[in-house]
Amino acid sequence: MYIVIAGAGRLGLILGKKLKEGKHQVCLIDKSETLCNKLAGELQDILIIRGDATYPDILQQAKIEKANVCVSATSNDEDNTIVCYLAKELFGVKRTVARVNDPKHIPLYKYMEVDNPVDSTSIIARVVEEEASFTDVMSLLSIKKGRLSIVRVDIPQASPVANKALKDISLPHNSVLVSILRGPDIIIPYGSTVILPGDEVIAAALIDVEKELVKALIGKI
Numbered sequence: 001m002y003i004v005i006a007g008a009g010r011l012g013l014i015l016g017k018k019l020k021e022g023k024h025q026v027c028l029i030d031k032s033e034t035l036c037n038k039l040a041g042e043l044q045d046i047l048i049i050r051g052d053a054t055y056p057d058i059l060q061q062a063k064i065e066k067a068n069v070c071v072s073a074t075s076n077d078e079d080n081t082i083v084c085y086l087a088k089e090l091f092g093v094k095r096t097v098a099r100v101n102d103p104k105h106i107p108l109y110k111y112m113e114v115d116n117p118v119d120s121t122s123i124i125a126r127v128v129e130e131e132a133s134f135t136d137v138m139s140l141l142s143i144k145k146g147r148l149s150i151v152r153v154d155i156p157q158a159s160p161v162a163n164k165a166l167k168d169i170s171l172p173h174n175s176v177l178v179s180i181l182r183g184p185d186i187i188i189p190y191g192s193t194v195i196l197p198g199d200e201v202i203a204a205a206l207i208d209v210e211k212e213l214v215k216a217l218i219g220k221i
Contacts, residue, residue: 001025004067004093006053006083007074008035011099014044015073027062029053054082056090065091072098077105081112088113149210150178150202153217157197160219167191175205195198 001024005012027047030036036050051058063085064070070087072080077100084096100106100119105171109117118143155162161169166177166189180187183199187193195201205213 001068002058002063002066003027003069003071004064004069004087006030006072006079007099008032008039009073010076012071012073013039015071017043020046025169027067029058029059029062054079054086056086059083059086059091063129067091067093069093069095069097072096074099075101075103075209077108081108081114084114085112111117118166123133132191147207148204149207150204151214153201153203153209153214155195155199156218158219159195159197159217161217162196162197164195165191165193166193169195169216170217172205172209175203175213177203178204 003019003024004027005016005019005021006029006176012028012030015188016028020026027049028039028043028052029049031050031052033050036048039046039177040048047062049058049062051061053059053062053074064087067087070084070093072083074080079202080098080100083118084098087093088096095116096114096119097116098109098114099115104121107117108171149193171177177189179202180189180195180200180219181202182196201217203217204219
């Protein structure tokens with residue numbers, strides 16, 4: 001894929017490098033001339049564009065019209081929404097992802113129809129609350145405009161799926177187990193994979209069957 005990232009700060013830079021490692025084509029845009037010059041000397045395989053990504057001509061320089069995804073990772077929520085809006089409405093980019101700096105601005109992201117606003121503050125808060133209260137279900141992320149939910153479920157001893165192979169488990173329609181965390185191991189589940197008590201299961205489901213999925217995994221809501 002070709003991915004354009006607005007904002008070459010710490011988050012944008014780490015993301016760009018990670019995506020490049022995954023064999024994707026990456027373009028980074030940033031306002032800072034000093035930073036762009038530095039990155040241009042260090043990152044030979046990533047296109048660096050110096051400029052304000054809220055301006056269409058800068059996005060054109062990044063060949064945004066060819067991008068599969070546009071990510072706006074600046075520290076300014078207004079800029080992030082504008083970049084994603086321009087990418088989608090002006091250049092036809094099918095998927096936009098944006099960093100949410102202040103959770104109070106989430107309505108702005110929704111109003112501007114950003115596909116995937118990532119609110120790191122809320123995600124961290126949920127992690128802290130989950131650890132503090134020892135709850136066994138945690139909603140990790142809501143994507144596709146809130147229609148798809150990613151959840152983490154701790155499998156208790158009394159779970160109806162404990163010690164059963166995935167092929168013998170009945171899950172709700174429009175839900176799937178993505179991975180199993182077992183101690184230090186990450187397991188990609190197949191039909192023969194057995195779920196054990198103490199496993200941490202990462203699952204995806206349409207939002208309207210999330211509660212049904214949780215009930216199937218732990219026997220309670």
